[in-house]
Amino acid sequence: MRAKKEYLITKSLNNNVVIAIDETSKEEVVLVGKGIGFGKKDGKRVRLGEDEIEKSFSAFDEKTKLKYNQLVKDINRKVIGLTEEIIALAERELGPLNSNIHVALADHIGFALDRIKMGLTINNPFIYEIKALYPNEYGLGERAAEIIKDGLGILISESEIGFIALHIHSARQSKMVIETIKDTKFLKSLVNIIEEELSVKLDNSGLIYSRVINHLRASINRMEKGKYIENPLLDIIKERFSASYDIAKKIGVYINKEKNIFITDDEIGYMALHIERIKETTNYETKRVTD
Template sequence: MTKKIKCTVVKAFNNNVILVKRKDNKKEEVLVGKGIAFGKKEGAAIKLDPEKIEKSFVTYGEKFEKEYFSLIDEMDGEIIRVCEEIISIAEENLGQLNQHIHIALTDHVSFARERMESDMVIEFPFLEEIKILYKDEYKVAVKALEILNNKLDTKLPEDEIGFITMHFYAARENTNVRNTYRNVSLINELIDIIQDELNIELDPGDSNYIRLVNHLHFSIERVNNNIDVQNPLIESIKSEFNQAYSVSDKLSEKIKSELDLEISEAEKGYMTIHLQRLNDVNSL
């Protein structure tokens, strides 16, 4: 027989979410499970069957507790339960995520369902880019959308895969979703500049497109993290591949205007080589 967990109810938020203080380690934990909090009163000493606990986590910090508890106080308990199931799957595949994912993802899903019920469509325009940049997070997001639609009996659109992917990536890298979206949007704009300047059309499914997206991403990451690169051939590159260098100059100006980051000559040189190769391939 499974040993039951002895604890005291601190607060029952809804039928599916409860905050308890465990008797064995004296720690407060949020427990999530279908009907786990039904009929539980604050201050009551209870024994819980571990098999009914779908998710448990310890909250850290007063700010997080205040935000999370405020959220679940007004949230549909089933959304919380399903989102916690998804977060568990994400952590199994992606590793430990920043605890803010418990707030961010749940709030996003609730709002997404409200939008859908009100016939408000918000498209995610960068699905191809994030599929390349954040492929592990993307795979989990595909599964997450399937779970949401099945268990919440809803029909959230494919665009939600993009938004959920960004939440996973932000939580994995301890950054915020706004920065992630901004960077993906910038890469999309840089690709538009490249296509216009080189008069080429790139296929998102092509290996050259994938290499380009990755190159732009890592260039921005290197500059953002102050990683210096050396390029002893920069003068030869500038003179030999004049058009491609001119395009890399325009890309650098765009990055500077959007992110206030200065692109080095060496980094421009590597961009130029990549653009020249791209131009050669598309000229065949």
């Protein structure tokens, strides 16, 4: 039989989440587990075994702890509880997340639900890019929407699901959400260059769009880390697909200007192949624009 530990519940957030004091370490912890908060009132002492606790979180620095405690005072406890369930789900699927997500995501969801209650909608201009670039995080955003619906009876929009995905991805990368948004916006601007050069409009929910934007992200990531790949087809690409190669060079110049990252000829060659594929699939020769 596994030993149980004693906890003093300071705040019961919902049936599955409590904030408690570990009576052994005297640390304040967030505990997530099925039914551990059911019928529990603030100030109650409970004994819980490891098998009853799905997630235990105590890695707050003092600054984050102050923000979290203020958030618990300002936001409906149920919202905090549901957020912790979402974070526990995300960490189970993706691994550890930056501790700032406990404050940032709860704050975002609380504000989003307030907007919904007031009948205010917000558009997410990067929803297709988020789906293409961060499919795992978007999938978790969809599951978060189900948790919110089941817990509060409130439906959140596709745009809000996208914002939750951004928060999860940012926490995976230990970035601020605004940085992730900037990165996403930048990648979208690179695709815009291709569209303008070819006078086409890509279906941003389609496979071609997903492929090219993910390739651009991977290429930039490699260059940022100083990882270089060889393109054995480079000379052939330059000769056979010279127009696409010229467009790819323009993208390389733009990346260098905006991010101070030098894109090698080998990488430009791979970009050119993607551009050539776009030309073929969008019927470029007749300048057909697809919606």
